[in-house]
Amino acid sequence: MQIYALVxxxxxxxxxxxxxxxxxxxxxxxxxQSIQSLPITLNLTGEPEVKEPVFKAYRxxxxxxxxxxxxxxxxxxxxxxxxSDRRMYSVxxxxxxxxxxxxxxxxxxxxxxxxxxFEGYYVLWSGTKLDSxxxxxSMRFWDVVSWTPKVSGDNIQKAAYRxxxxxxxxxxxxxxxxxxxxxxQNEDWESEWYGTGYLMDILRExxxx
Numbered sequence: 001m002q003i004y005a006l007v008x009x010x011x012x013x014x015x016x017x018x019x020x021x022x023x024x025x026x027x028x029x030x031x032x033q034s035i036q037s038l039p040i041t042l043n044l045t046g047e048p049e050v051k052e053p054v055f056k057a058y059r060x061x062x063x064x065x066x067x068x069x070x071x072x073x074x075x076x077x078x079x080x081x082x083x084s085d086r087r088m089y090s091v092x093x094x095x096x097x098x099x100x101x102x103x104x105x106x107x108x109x110x111x112x113x114x115x116x117x118f119e120g121y122y123v124l125w126s127g128t129k130l131d132s133x134x135x136x137x138s139m140r141f142w143d144v145v146s147w148t149p150k151v152s153g154d155n156i157q158k159a160a161y162r163x164x165x166x167x168x169x170x171x172x173x174x175x176x177x178x179x180x181x182x183x184x185q186n187e188d189w190e191s192e193w194y195g196t197g198y199l200m201d202i203l204r205e206x207x208x209x
Contacts, residue, residue, distance in 0.1 A: 027108075027141035030100045031128035035110055036145055037070050037170045058146070059166055059176075062158070066148045066166040074144050088113040088125070091160045094195025094203075099130055106134040107192075112167075112199070114160055122159035123147040124167065165202050172206055180206055 032038045058068035067074075091112035099108035108130035115123040124147065129140040146163045172181045184207045193203065 024139050024141065026100065026135050027128050027130055027138055030106075030108060030130055031126060031141050031143055033101055034096060034099050035126045035128055035167070035171065036143065037173075059169065061148075061162040061165055064148055064151055064154075064162060066146055066162050068146045068166050068170055069144060070170055074147070088115055089156055091124070091164060092196025092199045094199050095193060097192040099128065100134075106130050111140065112160075112164060114156055114163070116156065120150055121147050122150060122154075122156070122163065124160075124163035126167070160198075161202065164199060165205070168203055168206055174206065183207070 056067075056072050057065035058071055059066050091114055093109055093111045095107060095109055097107045098105035099110070100106035108128065110129075111127040113125045113127070115125055117123075124145050125142050126145045127140040127142045129138060132138070146166045148159055148162050150159070169179070172183055174181050189207060190200075194200070
């Protein structure tokens with residue numbers, strides 16, 4: 001049985017209160033809902049859910065395949081929880097006004113980093129954190145969103161464009177084969193969304209038809 005609500009179990013360690021753990025969980029929900037575009041499910045059995053791995057490209061951007069967690073299993077050989085070992089490069093940061101969907105919605109910031117550690121791939125990590133005025137102090141939740149192979153002539157900037165564009169296309173539910181959305185056609189969306197100019201330019205490509 002699956003329920004589209006949350007629950008993820010975080011260990012409560014010394015020095016971490018239940019309240020702060022709860023807000024870490026909220027950052028996790030926001031990341032899954034609004035950045036990774038994944039359904040949140042409640043596992044009532046207590047057993048880990050086992051799914052068949054799927055390896056399918058999400059889009060081909062600038063003639064290079066890009067993979068996204070919504071339709072591809074993240075390659076297990078490059079999934080590493082030890083952040084201290086990663087070679088990370090900042091792509092930028094943006095503010096999402098409805099990072100946590102609800103009544104009312106709660107905004108928050110999302111940081112994007114490129115991980116270059118793995119031979120043959122660039123990996124995009126998002127770090128999600130809801131506004132402290134709404135949920136109190138919390139730790140930013142990091143997880144993988146998309147990844148792409150390294151190709152001849154590639155560099156971090158080119159890969160960042162592909163990876164961030166795939167993330168924003170999925171966030172805006174742009175159908176396969178299409179590259180823009182009319183979801184924001186009659187809205188002054190830039191009055192609520194803001195961030196690093198490079199990322200805002202990618203959003204404008206998608207939203208300003």
